[in-house]
Amino acid sequence: MRIGRGDGVADEAEAIPHGGDLGAARRSFPDAPEPWIDLSTGINPVPYPLPPFEASTLHRLPSPDDLAGLKRIAAAAYGAPSPDHVAAAPGTQILIETLPRLVPWSRVAVIGPTYAEHAAAWARGGHTVEAVPDLAGAADATVVVAVSPNNPDGRVVDSRALRRAVASGGLAVLDQAFVDLEDAEQAAPGPGLVILRSFGKTYGLAGLRLGFALAEPALVRRLEAALGPWAVSGPAIAAGCAALADEAWRRDAAEARGRDAARLDRMIHRAGGRIIGGTRLFRTAAFDDAPGLFRRLGEAGLYVRRFPERPDQLRFGLPPDKTAWCRLSRVLR
Structure with missing residues (x-):
């Protein structure tokens, strides 16, 4: 499916819906009980226990040494050869927006269906963008984008196969937003x-x-120049340094969220759902009456993710606590 054109102007498109918009949920279901339980994102519902911030992280601008320390810890956590191979940013979304502006006009293949912002960003950058179902459909592309594990179906793409799919001098973009807790x-x-x-x-x-x-490193330097100075805040640097260095917490979180995902699978099966896929942080399932289930969940103050292009499917994040698990169980029963 053709998404963008290569004349320097992205096709006009409607705003892309995302999870986490509880304001929209409240408008759709004004009589739902509070507090709402947001299951529409793939965010870990049990956050890392941050230590107290030093006041200086808020009072002063982050220094180059602060950022260099974060990059050293990130390189070790993510298996990068060196800190020079790491660009830190205020979220991956800004990186998704910035990359297309640093690349000459290209034919871009986005393996999908997947996170819609990838195709939209490359189209806004003036590139010709096509959604393809797999790497075989990307043969003529100079840029190939894949999400692995994929959102929303959890599909995995081998990085070596992805690199082979790109012509010499091309670029492969691998979004591994959900890989940290996976095998x-x-x-x-x-x-x-x-x-x-x-x-x-x-x-x-x-x-x-x-x-x-x-x-x-050459591309890292270009990304950092495009982001500008002080792109990452002092509190974010402090949080990143603490959490990324804590390997034990990450292992324990992977095990705990794996148990939660298995529990969610059992509840979905009992409700007549068919698991399409997912990760340890979310599960996507098909239902015979997905719109009806979405409505019943909303009326109960539970917000899940639906997909206009796949109205038979719903994506469930993990409930954060016993109360939320019980509320979800009552509706699914």
């Missing part, structure tokens, strides 16, 4: 390969706005 390959950057890693989803701290691109 899937955690890819390392190399020539022609950019890897995007999300901090907020894994650590349940999406509001801090922190993300990373792993790439060859």
Whole structure:
């Protein structure tokens, strides 16, 4: 499916719907009980226990040494060859927006269906964008974008196969926002390969706005120049340094969220759902009456993710506590 055109102007498009919009949920279901339980995102519902911030992280601008320390810890956590292979940003979304502006006009293949902002950003950058179902459909592309594990179906793409699918001199973009708690390959950057890693989803701290691109140093420098100075806040640097260095917490979180995902699968099956896929942080399922279930959940103050292009499917994030699990169970029964 053709998404954008290559005349320097992106096709006009409606705003892309995202999870987490509880304002829209309240408008749709004004009589639902409070507090709402937001299951519409893939954010870890059990956040990392941050230590207290030093007051200086708020009082002063982050220094180059502060940022360099974060990049060293991120390189070790993500398996990058060196801190020079790491660009830190205020969330991966800004990296998704910035990359297309640094690349000459290209034919871009986005393996989908997937996170819609990738195709939209490349189209806004004036590139010719096509949604393809797999790597075989990307044969003529100079840029190939894949999300692995994919949102919303959890599909995994091998990074070596992705790099082979790109012509010499081209670019492969691998968004691994959901890989931290999975058993899937955690890819390392190399020539022609950019890897995007999300901090907020894994650590349940999406509001801090922190993300990373792993790439060859020359591209890292261009990304950092495009983002400008002080792109990452002092509190985000402090949080990233603490959390990314805590390997034990990450292992425990992977095990705990795996148990939660299995529990959610059992509840979905009992409700007549068919699991399409997902990760340890979300599950996507098909239902015979998905619109009706979405309405019943909304009336009960539970917000899940629906997909206009796939009205038979719903995506469920993980409930954060016993009360939320019980509310979800009552509706699914």
